[in-house]
Amino acid sequence: MDQLTHEQIIAVDKALWDIGIKFLDIRIEMTDHAATAIESMEEGFEMNLKKYIFENKKELKKNYSQFRVNASIKAVKLLFSNIISLRFLDILISVYAVVFAEYKYEGFEETSSRVFILLIILLPLTGMYVSCINFIKSTKLFSTAERLFPTISGVIYLMFVPLKRIIEEMEISDSLKLFYYAFIISFFIATGITYRFLTKFYKSRYQVI
Amino acid sequence: MYTFVTPNKQQMKNSQLYKGSLNTIIMKLLEENGRMYGYEITQKVKLITAGELNITEGALYPALHKLEADGFLDVEVEKVDNRLRKYYKLTESGTKETVNRLAELEEFIRNMQNLVNPTPNPDLQF
Numbered sequence: 001m002d003q004l005t006h007e008q009i010i011a012v013d014k015a016l017w018d019i020g021i022k023f024l025d026i027r028i029e030m031t032d033h034a035a036t037a038i039e040s041m042e043e044g045f046e047m048n049l050k051k052y053i054f055e056n057k058k059e060l061k062k063n064y065s066q067f068r069v070n071a072s073i074k075a076v077k078l079l080f081s082n083i084i085s086l087r088f089l090d091i092l093i094s095v096y097a098v099v100f101a102e103y104k105y106e107g108f109e110e111t112s113s114r115v116f117i118l119l120i121i122l123l124p125l126t127g128m129y130v131s132c133i134n135f136i137k138s139t140k141l142f143s144t145a146e147r148l149f150p151t152i153s154g155v156i157y158l159m160f161v162p163l164k165r166i167i168e169e170m171e172i173s174d175s176l177k178l179f180y181y182a183f184i185i186s187f188f189i190a191t192g193i194t195y196r197f198l199t200k201f202y203k204s205r206y207q208v209i
Numbered sequence: 210m211y212t213f214v215t216p217n218k219q220q221m222k223n224s225q226l227y228k229g230s231l232n233t234i235i236m237k238l239l240e241e242n243g244r245m246y247g248y249e250i251t252q253k254v255k256l257i258t259a260g261e262l263n264i265t266e267g268a269l270y271p272a273l274h275k276l277e278a279d280g281f282l283d284v285e286v287e288k289v290d291n292r293l294r295k296y297y298k299l300t301e302s303g304t305k306e307t308v309n310r311l312a313e314l315e316e317f318i319r320n321m322q323n324l325v326n327p328t329p330n331p332d333l334q335f
Contacts, residue, residue: 006291026270028286028293029247033266035292036248062267070274205286206293 001048004035008045012038015053021060023143026067028206030060071143079152079194083187091189096182100175108174115181116164122188123156142202152191156184227262231272233314234264236281236299236307244285244298247273273297281306 004012013031021027034052041048053060082088103111134141167180227234238253239245245253250273251264276282281303285296299307 003290004292009292029270029295030266032246032289032292032294033248035290056266059265059267063270066267066271067274070271070278074278205284207286207288 001039001041001043001045004039004045009035011045012049015049016060019053019057019060021064022141023064023067023071024140025142025202025206026064030063067143075152075194075198076155078198079191082190082194087193088186088190092182092186095186095189096179099178099182099185103174103178108177111178112168112181115185119156119184119188126188126192142199142206152187156188156191228268230314231264231268232276233307233310235269235272235276236303236310239282239297239299240304240307244296246294246296276303 009031012034013027016027016030016034021030034049034056038045038048038052041051043051099111099115102114106114163180167177170177234254235250238250242253247266247269251269254262254264273282277284277297281300282297283300283303285298286293287296288294
């Protein structure tokens with residue numbers, strides 16, 4: 001059949017969305033694959049699309065689930081490579097300086113509870129923000145960026161909630177305990193920067209405004 | 210027909226032989242053709258093997274994404290025929306890796322050939 005029109009391409013994209021292929025970066029590739037396959041078929045567009053989806057649904061979903069796993073791995077790898085960068089060291093030193101100044105002024109107990117409150121507020125707020133963005137831009141979500149926050153929020157939660165008590169009960173200096181707080185806050189900031197970087201990267205690659 | 214996704218036992222047995230070589234097949238095609246998109250790769254493989262080997266989406270794209278993540282492939286996205294198309298091409302390290310993998314595959318084929326169809330050793334004959 002003839003080359004697909006813009007409207008037909010949108011219909012292919014929607015059909016892929018309907019079977020659960022949510023991330024835009026993989027959907028763009030799958031839409032092109034499906035459209036090229038449909039163009040090489042004999043019947044009309046509607047029939048070809050239905051036939052293609054019916055015959056390849058299992059494969060498309062398998063590809064997508066593999067893609068989701070890889071996206072999470074990629075997100076974590078990227079974040080950890082950012083953590084061993086000089087930029088992260090800059091953030092860590094700056095945050096530590098602020099936390100240490102607070103400690104000098106208010107003492108350990110006050111600083112500790114303020115950091116705790118800050119993170120307790122920040123984590124759900126960020127979660128809500130990301131969920132809202134995901135809801136608004138539901139058809140324009142990028143895999144690695146979207147997988148970053150749910151994955152990392154879990155890591156931060158594990159680092160903070162169970163470890164906090166253990167670290168506070170340890171016989172170590174206040175400076176080291178403050179370093180631990182500074183590290184978690186810096187980790188959180190690094191996640192935000194990585195998220196922004198990824199979103200920009202994908203937008204530029206896939207020409208999405 | 211051999212497929213990577215296999216509806217029956219006989220085909221599954223055959224596809225296992227190809228699975229380990231999928232990355233090398235992709236890299237070899239990219240080495241020969243410069244840059245290619247997913248569908249083009251599947252069609253090229255089908256053409257070369259006279260329809261014997263059919264690479265499915267579920268096998269091809271995870272392999273392409275893995276090669277990209279490993280730094281062996283580079284990606285270019287272009288607008289073609291009302292849609293965006295993702296092209297893959299070998300990076301510098303990908304080109305080197307292709308040479309290594311092809312050599313490894315050739316060695317494997319030679320060994321398999323010797324095992325399956327051994328030529329008699331003249332030193333051991335009367």
